[in-house]
Amino acid sequence: MSEYAIICEGLTKQFGQIIAVNSINLKIKKGTIYGILGPNGSGKSTLIHMLCGVLPQTSGYGSVLGYDIRKDPEKIKQRIGYMSQKFSLYLELTVLENLQFYGEVYGIKKDKLKERIKHLVEITGLSDRLNQRSGTLSGGWKQRLALCCALLHEPDFLILDEPTAGVDPVSRRIFWDIIQSLREKEVTVLVTTHYMDEALICDEIGFIYFGRLLVNGKPNEILKQHHVETLDELFIKLVKQEEASSIFQKGSV
Amino acid sequence: MDEKIKKFCSIRFQSIIKKEFMQIKKDPASLAIALILPVMLVLLLGYAMNTDIKNINLAVWDQSQTKESRELIQVFTRQNDFHLFSYTHSYNEIDYLLDKGDIHTALIIPKDFSKNIKTDTSTVQIIIDGSDPTYAKEALSRSQNLLLNYSTSIQTKMLERNAINEKSLPIKSETNILYNPTMESLNYNIPALIGLVMQEVILILTAFAIVREKEHGTMAQLIVTPIRPLELILGKLVPYIFIGLLSFAFVLIVGIWWFNVSIAGSIYLLIGLSILFLIASLAIGLFISVIANNQLQAMYMAFAVILPSVILSGFVFPRETMPTFIQMLGGLIPLTYFLEILRGIFLKGVSLDILWLQSIVLLTFIVITCIATASRFKKQL
Ligand SMILES: Nc1ncnc2c1ncn2[C@@H]1O[C@H](COP(=O)(O)OP(=O)(O)O)[C@@H](O)[C@H]1O
Numbered sequence: 001m002s003e004y005a006i007i008c009e010g011l012t013k014q015f016g017q018i019i020a021v022n023s024i025n026l027k028i029k030k031g032t033i034y035g036i037l038g039p040n041g042s043g044k045s046t047l048i049h050m051l052c053g054v055l056p057q058t059s060g061y062g063s064v065l066g067y068d069i070r071k072d073p074e075k076i077k078q079r080i081g082y083m084s085q086k087f088s089l090y091l092e093l094t095v096l097e098n099l100q101f102y103g104e105v106y107g108i109k110k111d112k113l114k115e116r117i118k119h120l121v122e123i124t125g126l127s128d129r130l131n132q133r134s135g136t137l138s139g140g141w142k143q144r145l146a147l148c149c150a151l152l153h154e155p156d157f158l159i160l161d162e163p164t165a166g167v168d169p170v171s172r173r174i175f176w177d178i179i180q181s182l183r184e185k186e187v188t189v190l191v192t193t194h195y196m197d198e199a200l201i202c203d204e205i206g207f208i209y210f211g212r213l214l215v216n217g218k219p220n221e222i223l224k225q226h227h228v229e230t231l232d233e234l235f236i237k238l239v240k241q242e243e244a245s246s247i248f249q250k251g252s253v
Numbered sequence: 254m255d256e257k258i259k260k261f262c263s264i265r266f267q268s269i270i271k272k273e274f275m276q277i278k279k280d281p282a283s284l285a286i287a288l289i290l291p292v293m294l295v296l297l298l299g300y301a302m303n304t305d306i307k308n309i310n311l312a313v314w315d316q317s318q319t320k321e322s323r324e325l326i327q328v329f330t331r332q333n334d335f336h337l338f339s340y341t342h343s344y345n346e347i348d349y350l351l352d353k354g355d356i357h358t359a360l361i362i363p364k365d366f367s368k369n370i371k372t373d374t375s376t377v378q379i380i381i382d383g384s385d386p387t388y389a390k391e392a393l394s395r396s397q398n399l400l401l402n403y404s405t406s407i408q409t410k411m412l413e414r415n416a417i418n419e420k421s422l423p424i425k426s427e428t429n430i431l432y433n434p435t436m437e438s439l440n441y442n443i444p445a446l447i448g449l450v451m452q453e454v455i456l457i458l459t460a461f462a463i464v465r466e467k468e469h470g471t472m473a474q475l476i477v478t479p480i481r482p483l484e485l486i487l488g489k490l491v492p493y494i495f496i497g498l499l500s501f502a503f504v505l506i507v508g509i510w511w512f513n514v515s516i517a518g519s520i521y522l523l524i525g526l527s528i529l530f531l532i533a534s535l536a537i538g539l540f541i542s543v544i545a546n547n548q549l550q551a552m553y554m555a556f557a558v559i560l561p562s563v564i565l566s567g568f569v570f571p572r573e574t575m576p577t578f579i580q581m582l583g584g585l586i587p588l589t590y591f592l593e594i595l596r597g598i599f600l601k602g603v604s605l606d607i608l609w610l611q612s613i614v615l616l617t618f619i620v621i622t623c624i625a626t627a628s629r630f631k632k633q634l
């Protein structure tokens with residue numbers, strides 16, 4: 001068994017003219033909390049879709065938990081938990097109905113499922129809202145429900161796409177407490193975010209811009225390397241650098 | 254572990270069924286439409302599909318005004334073959350009535366009608382509006398029959414008067430109309446209508462089943478789970494089989510009790526083969542749902558199947574008269590076979606000895622469509 005949860009080698013995805021993910025090389029050790037940062041449209045979701053096995057890459061290689069993303073997507077799906085950027089559970093079903101449905105979709109046995117649901121709704125604070133229609137939950141609560149669904153089957157690898165975008169501070173806090181608690185169970189977490197305070201909690205971070213991975217490493221080391229005080233500062237600097245070089249490139253063509 | 258992933262998992266399969274039922278329960282309006290609409294359609298179209306021609310409007314221009322001419326008019330109108338719309342006194346008047354569509358047929362009896370009878374040279378003129386062939390053929394055959402009968406009766410009388418007692422004709426016919434002796438169109442049309450309406454409702458219902466999840470974004474989550482395409486497709490199929498059956502039962506009751514159409518054959522065979530047809534229609538609906546990108550596309554595709562099937566299946570016109578190519582197209586539609594089954598069981602009371610071919614074709618449809626659907630369904634964005 002490989003020590004890496006994720007290996008990407010020259011992983012590329014092209015949509016017509018747009019290169020959404022451009023030749024990414026990345027290795028993430030098992031048990032790591034890895035944060036992906038990058039402006040909107042930089043290719044974060046596209047990278048995640050490929051790693052989930054739902055979007056075939058244009059070229060390059062990728063593996064998740066030792067399984068090739070092109071050859072064994074179904075094996076990957078059994079062992080990952082995924083929370084998409086857009087709420088994609090059933091709005092007309094209640095919180096409990098959604099949880100039960102996804103539990104069964106993962107093939108969890110009745111008693112075990114009951115126990116899992118009880119545990120997860122307790123730590124996310126959803127216990128009082130079990131019979132509420134999911135469509136009537138507010139943003140932060142919807143995200144908590146989605147997180148519960150992603151964790152039901154105790155995945156080895158959790159992929160969260162902007163889980164805390166537009167979420168209140170209390171919910172964000174609960175989210176990160178749960179994410180950090182997964183360290184003990186050696187669950188690998190891949191999470192995208194726009195919040196720098198969240199990025200600092202991660203073991204490692206990567207910055208994606210125009211589909212390319214510009215920076216990759218431990219947050220503190222990255223700060224030292226680039227002689228900046230905060231991540232915000234670093235990223236503004238990086239974006240400016242990239243824009244300058246892309247203008248230069250266009251000029252030379 | 255690997256084995257576990259490959260195998261069809263009944264927990265996952267059942268989870269889809271349960272979820273579909275829950276969603277149906279939360280949307281009672283759609284369920285009501287699925288159950289009530291077919292009944293309404295059968296009631297409405299059942300009356301509209303009554304193609305029996307009762308009586309044909311007739312105008313008479315009686316130039317003769319004799320006992321014989323009045324007798325002839327009597328013959329035409331006596332048994333409601335023709336309805337005497339009006340007496341006229343000119344061709345212009347007759348033209349006007351035909352143009353207006355008030356009459357389909359005109360009978361013109363010439364001045365010397367009764368005089369010429371005695372010399373066997375009498376003629377009457379019959380004018381028929383040929384624009385609707387069905388009506389025209391009916392008017393033609395009725396008027397010719399009536400005239401023939403009337404002529405024969407006159408001849409018989411004359412022969413009697415001449416003391417010849419040879420009354421019988423050289424050939425007598427003994428016609429026996431099978432299956433639908435009263436030849437009522439309802440008996441033929443209502444069973445077919447049941448099939449057509451079921452196909453429509455089922456197809457539209459299931460055409461949305463999967464594409465709806467794509468459009469709502471819930472499919473994005475489902476494809477990241479270990480669910481297998483076949484579990485998903487079959488799980489979606491089962492709840493709609495129930496709804497389809499319930500709906501079918503309602504429609505059947507309306508057909509039998511309201512329109513008094515009786516089932517000559519076995520009702521169990523009818524139900525069994527109807528389930529087969531329901532599943533075939535459901536499978537086509539699901540296939541549409543899988544290849545469509547959004548609900549509007551699914552709607553158009555469903556109509557692209559439904560509309561031609563009305564004609565191609567032989568619902569309106571017999572398939573035998575269609576060009577071979579069109580007949581072959583009709584052969585690609587399950588409704589075609591189901592109509593043969595329905596008419597066979599309702600009217601002729603035939604059993605599986607006769608209907609085995611249609612049944613096998615339907616079964617093949619189901620298998621092929623399900624495989625096509627499951628393989629077209631990719632767990633990808
Ligand atoms: N299905 C698609 N077809 C065409 N272009 C796409 C598609 N999905 C994403 N893109 C493009 O790829 C780029 C990266 O998008 P995305 O991965 O969603 O960015 P992020 O998640 O970082 O905001 C964007 O320019 C977006 O417009």
Ligand SMILES: [Mg+2]
Pocket residue numbers: 041044045046085161
């Ligand atoms: Mg995104």
